[in-house]
Each structure stands twice: as C-alpha cells, then as structure tokens.
Amino acid sequence: MKRVVLCFALAISSFLLLGPIVFAQQGLTLPRPSQLVSTTQTIGLSTITVEYSSPSAQGRDLWGQLVPMGQVWRAGANENTIISFSHDAKVNGSAIKAGTYGLHAIPGEKEWTIIFSNNSTSWGSFSYDQKEDALRITTESREGPQMENLTFLFGNPSPASVDVILAWGKKQIPFTVAFDSHEIVLASMRNELRSTPGFTWVGFQQAANYCLQNEINYEEALGWINQSISGGFGAQANFTNLQTKSQLLAKMGKADESETAMKDALNVGSNMELYQYGASLIGQNQNEKALEVFKLNAEKYPGTWLSHGGLGAGYRVTGNYKEALKHYKKSKESAPSAWVPSIEQRIAQVEEAMAK
Numbered sequence: 001m002k003r004v005v006l007c008f009a010l011a012i013s014s015f016l017l018l019g020p021i022v023f024a025q026q027g028l029t030l031p032r033p034s035q036l037v038s039t040t041q042t043i044g045l046s047t048i049t050v051e052y053s054s055p056s057a058q059g060r061d062l063w064g065q066l067v068p069m070g071q072v073w074r075a076g077a078n079e080n081t082i083i084s085f086s087h088d089a090k091v092n093g094s095a096i097k098a099g100t101y102g103l104h105a106i107p108g109e110k111e112w113t114i115i116f117s118n119n120s121t122s123w124g125s126f127s128y129d130q131k132e133d134a135l136r137i138t139t140e141s142r143e144g145p146q147m148e149n150l151t152f153l154f155g156n157p158s159p160a161s162v163d164v165i166l167a168w169g170k171k172q173i174p175f176t177v178a179f180d181s182h183e184i185v186l187a188s189m190r191n192e193l194r195s196t197p198g199f200t201w202v203g204f205q206q207a208a209n210y211c212l213q214n215e216i217n218y219e220e221a222l223g224w225i226n227q228s229i230s231g232g233f234g235a236q237a238n239f240t241n242l243q244t245k246s247q248l249l250a251k252m253g254k255a256d257e258s259e260t261a262m263k264d265a266l267n268v269g270s271n272m273e274l275y276q277y278g279a280s281l282i283g284q285n286q287n288e289k290a291l292e293v294f295k296l297n298a299e300k301y302p303g304t305w306l307s308h309g310g311l312g313a314g315y316r317v318t319g320n321y322k323e324a325l326k327h328y329k330k331s332k333e334s335a336p337s338a339w340v341p342s343i344e345q346r347i348a349q350v351e352e353a354m355a356k
Helices: 002-018 181-192 201-214 218-230 239-251 255-268 271-283 287-300 305-317 321-334 337-355
Strands: 035-043 046-054 077-085 089-091 094-096 099-106 111-117 133-140 142-155 161-178
Touching: 035 142, 035 161, 046 142, 046 161, 094 133, 111 161, 133 161, 181 201, 201 218, 201 239, 218 239, 239 255, 239 271, 271 287, 271 305, 287 305, 305 321, 305 337, 321 337
Parallel strands: none
Antiparallel strands: 035 046, 046 077, 077 099, 089 094, 089 161, 099 111, 111 133, 142 161
C-alpha cells in the first residue's frame, strides 16, 4: 500500500514539475494518394527497373502549371523516382554504369533533359544537386493517348535495347536504353562454364551454338565445341555438337574440315536426327543432298517408318514420284497415328503430280 501511494505521489510531482508527458508521435500506415509502382524490363540477360510514385492528373493542367517548365522535376511524386541497370548500358547513346540512380527531368515545350543522379535516396527534387549527376541526356516529347496516372512504360524491345517512356496526360517522354548484350552473355557463359554447366557436353555446346546463331566469336566457339566433343570429363561426341562444329567451320571458311565434321555427325546420328537434317536441307533447297542423307538414313535404319518417310520426301523433291509414292505408302503402314494425316497429305500430293 505504501508503494502505491509513493508511486502516485511521484506521478503527481512529475506532472506539476514537467507538465503532461509527451509521447513520440507515431503515424499510422495509410494508403498513399500517389501509389508506389515498380516495373521491370528484361533485355537479354540485363534488367531495367523503374520505381516511382504515380500521381493522377485529376483534371489538372499538368505541363507548365502543375509541372513547371525549365525546372528540375522529380519525374513522379514523393521520394526520388529511381532507375536501376543490372549491367553497364547506354542511354540515348551515352554510357552509364550499372547501378541505381535518382531520375529527374527538366521539362521543355518540346526538348526535355533527363537526369540520372548518383543520389537516389532523397525526397523529390528539393535537394537535387547538379554536382551529383551521373548523366544528362536530351530527348523530345511527343503526343500520346491520355494517361490519367503517371506511368513508366517500355516500348520497342529488341535483343539489345528498349525504350523507357514517361507517360502522363497526353505527353510521352521517351529515351532508349541499350546493352552490349552479346558481350554480357559471353561473359556470363564464360563464368558459368567454370561451374556445373562446364561438367557436361551440353554447356559447351550451348555456348558454341549461341555464337553460331548470332554470328560472333567463332574462334572461342570452336574451342568450346571441341571441349563438348572430346574435352575430357563430361564430353561426348554426338550428332548435335558435331553438326554445330561443322556449321562453325563453314562460317569460318574451312569447307573441308566442315564436311569432315558433318560426316562424323551423320555416322553417329539417330534415325530421327538424320530425318530432321534431311528435311532441313530441303528447306534450304539442297534437294539432291537431302536425298543422299535420306538414303544413308535408310541404310543405317532400314525398314523404319521414318526412313521410308525420308526417302518419300527425298524422291518427291527430286521429281521421282513413283519411288516417292512407294516409300510414303510403306511409311504410312507403321507410322504413329499422329503422323498418318501428314503422310496421307503427301501421298495425295504425289498422286496429283503423277496425274498431270
């Protein structure tokens, strides 16, 4: 009882001496009028992310009134609008390092300045300092469909670049971000081949084939494909990597070596692989060569529906309809049901050609 009385007395004394106790103010978490948005675009192995607060127009006069011309503007609401690049990039042709930047703009009647600031943690543009600029670029605004809420869009994506577009009201402000995608992929592949993907033939095959398909880096690609074929642990000579080697050598102008590698591929190819290769030659208008491949396939895998189907295709494109019809019919006898309609269509085409 004495302890309670003492505590009460102390409380009264504190009130009389210090006044009411003031507690630290803690605001509630409530919805923002300008919603926070994060949007990301992937280009190759690279990403661009824009994070911003999105104000609405609400019928207001935006340009020149709400957003003054000729002054630094936060390109959004609330905290800094920020933009992040996963790799070194170029913005409208000017280099910028990988990283996160505060994004500001200086609006103009037609020409705009877009600012990438090394300071990305401020509130709005109130403390913006030009000395912290990482990059400034200029771009021209254009008319676009009405956009009630300020929005960052991505447009015209390609394997190496994309347009970033600030859209609000009926105005769009675009700038282009480009990456050296091939160099980024090559660096990534080199690194990954030092880990798990480098312990099978597949990783080296994929790396070499990327270079082949994009017509780049042939010398290193040839080393990778040789590693896939016979480079030690995990290496395996097969139709896929031997064909890739043949195609690489052809691109490098080494025709004899290319032909040798293709012969090696044909020697180890499966029934389906040889059929598909012959079909690809027809697609390249190499009909006589395709027939040779289909004949080899029939020698290696006699009597299969694929072998007969290949011979039917080879004889059809070289004008020997009688042989084509014979082999198509044999193919139909044992083909999986899913393939039968296609074979029947070929039979009808050959019969029509023979009737002319």
